[in-house]
Amino acid sequence: MANTFKALVAEKENENLNLHVKEIEPSDLPEGDVLIDVKYSGINYKDGLAAHPDGNIVKEYPFIPGIDLAGEVVDSSDNRYRAGDEVIVTSYELGVSHFGGYSEYARVPAEWVVPLPEGLTLKESMILGTAGFTAALSVQRLEENGLKPENGPVLVTGATGGVGSIAISLLKKKGYQVVASTGKTNEAAYLQQLGAAEVIDRNEVYNGKLKQMDKQKWAGAVDAAGGEPLAALLAQMQYQGSVAVSGMAAGVNLPASVLPFILRGVSLLGVDSVYCPMEERKHIWERLASDLKLDNLEEFVYKEAGLDALPELLPAVLESDHLGRMLVNVEE
Structure with missing residues (x-):
């Protein structure tokens, strides 16, 4: 040295x-x-x-x-x-x-x-980094809560960001129909290249007005927004759908109704990458080098x-x- x-x-x-x-x-x-x-x-x-x-x-x-x-x-x-x-x-x-x-x-x-882990290079591990680790942890949380490809479409918010973009590819690899929500719809081709079956404007998820209950659309979701957009998303979840939330780009307050939770059995899953226990941390990195390895x-x-x-x-x-x-x- x-x-x-x-x-x-x-x-x-x-x-x-x-x-x-x-x-x-x-x-x-x-x-x-x-x-x-x-x-x-x-x-x-x-x-x-x-x-x-x-x-x-x-x-x-x-x-x-x-x-x-x-x-x-x-x-x-x-x-x-x-x-x-x-x-x-x-x-x-x-x-x-x-x-x-x-x-x-x-x-x-x-x-x-x-x-x-065997199967990853040092460079690949940092292309993933905290963002990729968080995305993989989000996918695991959703699957542990019962999400399967046959359940229906999965929404990814903040789709062009680090967590969102990697989550799209991870979900696609696992066979899910992925819908990408973004404020940058001009980047639709990029998101489709990553694996999104459909790209929608984020205003289609939250247009500034909140409903206690909305039309059921999503079997699962990876959310990096938080705030009012997350409240709107919860109202759109299918029966027994689940949302893995890891971000707060739109704010830390959640003005949501309890109705999606008690009438549709919706689950809100917190995703913390900072103090994730080491046993689970190693398992996620092993998955990123194996069944979740992206080409x-x-x-x-x-x-x-x-x-x-x-x-x-x-x-x-x-x-x-x-x-x-x-x-x-x-x-x-």
Whole structure:
């Protein structure tokens, strides 16, 4: 390991947040059991918040963002991991209160580390990242609650985003009829390429008016919106349909009626990728390398960039209109 290495460092001065790539030393890294030579990371909405002065994600500066990373173990005090092991780390406090993946090296607790499953490369794991993991966890929650392809169409909201776009392909792979809801209907061809049988404007799900009960349309749904659009969606679910919710792009309040729950037996399934138990976390990654392995992973990469591009890319991600995933090649 080199005496110094590159990392993207966020530093706050008064109300200003400065992002720059600088040389740091191994002693600058936080304590942890496993030292990782980071190969890839990704850009997520939460990473954009970490790069914003009012993002309310990072508590102390200076800080290294990046809630995802994949790389090779350099050193480990935990006998479960040895030098050369390929590993994934996502969620927990990574990139929030613990230095994250935008660094050539990272040191993390062993309890956060997932062995890279056979069938996935390090690059593929970060094309998926937290977004892909959340999408797969959503699909599993729906299937555990009884969703089957023969039950009817499955709606995916926020379809051009990271979670939504990958959820479309995962559901298609499992044989579901997928309907993609988006505010970017001009990207219908892209969504159909990913596996959507139909693309609808998000106003067809929520037009600004809420009903306690609406026409039954969807056997299941993967929702990244939350708020009033989720309330409208719940009223449209089929009998014993279920919604897996993982986002709050449209707000945290849910002005919904209880009627879909007690008259149609609708289920609202919360999806948390941050503190998902390790046994289940490993199982989801194993599925992403096997029965949920996607052949079109490269199609999700909107942009691949190195650390030097992050000071420009991160502040824009909160308002970006990009499709799919942005991959960070740490060694580039």
